[in-house]
Amino acid sequence: YSPAARSVAHSTIVDRADELLSEYDYIIVGGGTAGLTVADRLTENGKHSVLVVERGVFQNSSSVTTVSGGFRGLIDPTLTFNISSVPQTGLNNRSIAVIGGLILGGSSGVNGMQVLRGQREDYDRWGSYFGKKSEWSWDGLLPYFQKAWNFHPPTPELVDQFDIKYDASYWGSTSNVHASFPTFSWPVLKMEMAAFGDIPGVNFPSDSGSGETGAYWHPASVDPAVVLRSFARPGHWDGIEAARANYHTLTGQKVLKVAFQGKRATGVVFVPAGATDQSQARTVKAKKEIIMAAGSIHTPQILQASGVGPKKLLKEAGVPVVVDSPGVGSNFQDQPFTVAPSFNFTTFPFQPDFYDMLMNQTFIAEAQAQFEANRTGPMSIASGNCGSWLSLQVIAPKSWKDIAKRYEAQNPAAYLPSSTDKSVIAGYKAQQKALAKSMRSKDSASYNFFLRGGYEEGSVVYLHPTSRGTVHINPADPFFSPPEVDYRALSNPTDLEVLLEFTPFTRKYFYETRLKALDPVELSPGAEVTAPEDIAAWLRTVMIPSSFHPIGTAAMMPKHLGGVVDEKLLVYGVKGLSVIDASVMPDLPGSYTQQTVYAVAEKAADLIKARA
Numbered sequence: 001y002s003p004a005a006r007s008v009a010h011s012t013i014v015d016r017a018d019e020l021l022s023e024y025d026y027i028i029v030g031g032g033t034a035g036l037t038v039a040d041r042l043t044e045n046g047k048h049s050v051l052v053v054e055r056g057v058f059q060n061s062s063s064v065t066t067v068s069g070g071f072r073g074l075i076d077p078t079l080t081f082n083i084s085s086v087p088q089t090g091l092n093n094r095s096i097a098v099i100g101g102l103i104l105g106g107s108s109g110v111n112g113m114q115v116l117r118g119q120r121e122d123y124d125r126w127g128s129y130f131g132k133k134s135e136w137s138w139d140g141l142l143p144y145f146q147k148a149w150n151f152h153p154p155t156p157e158l159v160d161q162f163d164i165k166y167d168a169s170y171w172g173s174t175s176n177v178h179a180s181f182p183t184f185s186w187p188v189l190k191m192e193m194a195a196f197g198d199i200p201g202v203n204f205p206s207d208s209g210s211g212e213t214g215a216y217w218h219p220a221s222v223d224p225a226v227v228l229r230s231f232a233r234p235g236h237w238d239g240i241e242a243a244r245a246n247y248h249t250l251t252g253q254k255v256l257k258v259a260f261q262g263k264r265a266t267g268v269v270f271v272p273a274g275a276t277d278q279s280q281a282r283t284v285k286a287k288k289e290i291i292m293a294a295g296s297i298h299t300p301q302i303l304q305a306s307g308v309g310p311k312k313l314l315k316e317a318g319v320p321v322v323v324d325s326p327g328v329g330s331n332f333q334d335q336p337f338t339v340a341p342s343f344n345f346t347t348f349p350f351q352p353d354f355y356d357m358l359m360n361q362t363f364i365a366e367a368q369a370q371f372e373a374n375r376t377g378p379m380s381i382a383s384g385n386c387g388s389w390l391s392l393q394v395i396a397p398k399s400w401k402d403i404a405k406r407y408e409a410q411n412p413a414a415y416l417p418s419s420t421d422k423s424v425i426a427g428y429k430a431q432q433k434a435l436a437k438s439m440r441s442k443d444s445a446s447y448n449f450f451l452r453g454g455y456e457e458g459s460v461v462y463l464h465p466t467s468r469g470t471v472h473i474n475p476a477d478p479f480f481s482p483p484e485v486d487y488r489a490l491s492n493p494t495d496l497e498v499l500l501e502f503t504p505f506t507r508k509y510f511y512e513t514r515l516k517a518l519d520p521v522e523l524s525p526g527a528e529v530t531a532p533e534d535i536a537a538w539l540r541t542v543m544i545p546s547s548f549h550p551i552g553t554a555a556m557m558p559k560h561l562g563g564v565v566d567e568k569l570l571v572y573g574v575k576g577l578s579v580i581d582a583s584v585m586p587d588l589p590g591s592y593t594q595q596t597v598y599a600v601a602e603k604a605a606d607l608i609k610a611r612a
């Protein structure tokens with residue numbers, strides 16, 4: 001066995017911009033998760049020429065490929081962009097690191113590799129904004145989840161040891177993007193998972209992909225043949241781009257804007273990634289469509305810098321307005337993290353555990369030797385494979401009704417920025433109605449506890465925040481200054497109401513289930529912190545408003561609801577321009593985002609081909 005035996009041929013990367021064709025059928029802005037998926041699908045029949053322009057470069061270092069622990073990319077600053085958010089008034093004025101992948105393969109090359117999809121209701125909700133006939137629904141997306149992911153079941157030993165349930169019918173077997181399980185897991189996880197079942201209302205669905213709430217095991221984006229990260233580049237580009245004469249990739253080049261003739265997008269203007277002015281700017285043309293896939297932080301920046309965005313902002317920045325599109329860069333959402341207490345088990349009869357992999361040098365050496373010998377063992381674990389995705393009803397049995405009622409009764413404009421356009425407010429009103437319904441549903445997850453398998457635990461994610469942020473060009477320098485990212489964390493008071501339920505619920509999980517036998521002791525904020533105002537004060541100090549799952553900044557919603565793209569993912573008000581990345585999600589799925597990004601991209605490719 002040799003991982004190097006797998007070809008990562010990249011000979012047709014166009015190294016110099018002057019080797020480009022003067023025109024392509026399609027130009028894809030951003031060679032990330034969605035961009036490379038769509039580029040693969042658009043070039044496979046040989047009929048269309050495609051250029052991908054990616055700001056990062058081809059990167060195949062072990063920081064990208066290593067599975068063990070997940071998140072290796074975060075320790076290598078050359079693989080990511082790292083922008084400081086606007087100071088967050090709801091979080092004691094802290095600025096937050098906004099991080100995403102900046103390599104060929106995008107965030108799929110640096111993420112935590114957890115593979116999860118949302119609940120059925122999430123995808124039905126997206127369609128509901130367009131009415132009953134929308135193709136955007138759980139049923140409409142399921143075939144694309146199946147197309148996007150090649151599922152490999154856990155080993156029988158793992159299934160037996162941990163009571164893992166799975167149902168391969170929710171998955172496919174043809175994609176080059178793989179979802180698989182480690183060959184080993186931490187013994188305490190069996191008890192921690194069973195403990196969720198001690199809480200009234202928690203189910204164990206038949207599969208992580210069944211679109212239900214509950215506690216379950218899920219795969220990671222790991223190619224089991226080599227036990228390396230499986231991501232958009234090996235899945236949709238390695239050996240594919242090089243073999244197709246109609247497929248070009250330009251790396252290390254940053255797209256500044258989309259070029260227009262009237263209202264028609266005709267090309268893109270780009271510069272070398274490190275440029276600080278436009279002296280080296282070049283334009284390449286597209287006959288059919290410019291496809292935006294620069295991610296939820298940069299897609300709105302590029303659209304605004306091109307003249308597609310809120311008129312007032314564009315004028316302030318001196319950008320000529322092509323179309324006044326108030327929704328571009330509004331509706332920004334991510335999933336807050338560090339939102340519940342953490343605990344230490346003081347009786348811990350399990351060995352080994354997650355912390356051995358971090359701190360026990362003998363254990364690490366053995367794990368390394370085992371992995372080198374046959375690619376098995378603890379080093380086949382990415383950042384985690386199980387946890388719970390629970391509804392507000394389960395978390396807050398006494399108050400969920402009142403929380404939903406108060407949220408639904410809000411004036412939709414009350415907690416949005418004062419400059420928000422009326423169409424965006426109307427869109428938020430529609431979301432408010434739909435999200436209040438989700439708050440009342442047993443089948444929609446609000447709370448996620450992801451387990452690591454150690455003597456300390458406490459990783460909780462808030463899946464459906466109600467606050468909405470913004471991503472705007474810097475009016476002083478739209479092209480070369482990073483976008484201004486404002487999470488507006490906790491700006492909607494419902495978020496704090498929901499989060500105040502997370503602490504008592506998490507305490508219940510540790511103290512009122514079988515986990516009590518492990519003598520848990522609360523580490524942070526500490527068992528003595530019980531008054532809501534004290535918990536709120538603690539949240540404002542520790543909460544991170546992001547789990548690296550930004551979405552919503554070019555939302556697929558009707559135009560009168562502040563939408564940026566229609567159901568075909570075409571940008572309103574112009575011709576020949578679409579968006580296919582995470583920014584089109586109108587609101588968050590009750591899960592992490594990568595699985596959905598790939599499925600949406602597969603659907604996008606079909607939509608684009610259908611209008612070719």
Ligand SMILES: Cc1cc2nc3c(=O)[nH]c(=O)nc-3n(C[C@H](O)[C@H](O)[C@H](O)COP(=O)(O)OP(=O)(O)OC[C@H]3O[C@@H](n4cnc5c(N)ncnc54)[C@H](O)[C@@H]3O)c2cc1C
Pocket residue numbers: 029030031032033034035053054055056074099100101102103104105106107108110111112113114115116253254255256293294295296298299302383547548549550581582583592593594595597
């Ligand atoms: C650290 C981290 C951990 C995560 N962990 C998980 C996880 O465990 N599970 C999960 O489901 N999800 C996870 N996610 C989220 C998931 O990876 C993303 O939602 C998904 O990959 C986003 O895909 P995308 O296509 O929208 O954007 P990306 O994949 O980020 O692609 C955007 C691409 O555009 C390029 N680009 C940007 N600006 C320009 C420009 N001006 N010109 C040209 N190119 C440009 C970027 O370099 C990038 O390659 C994580 C994300 C991160 C960053």
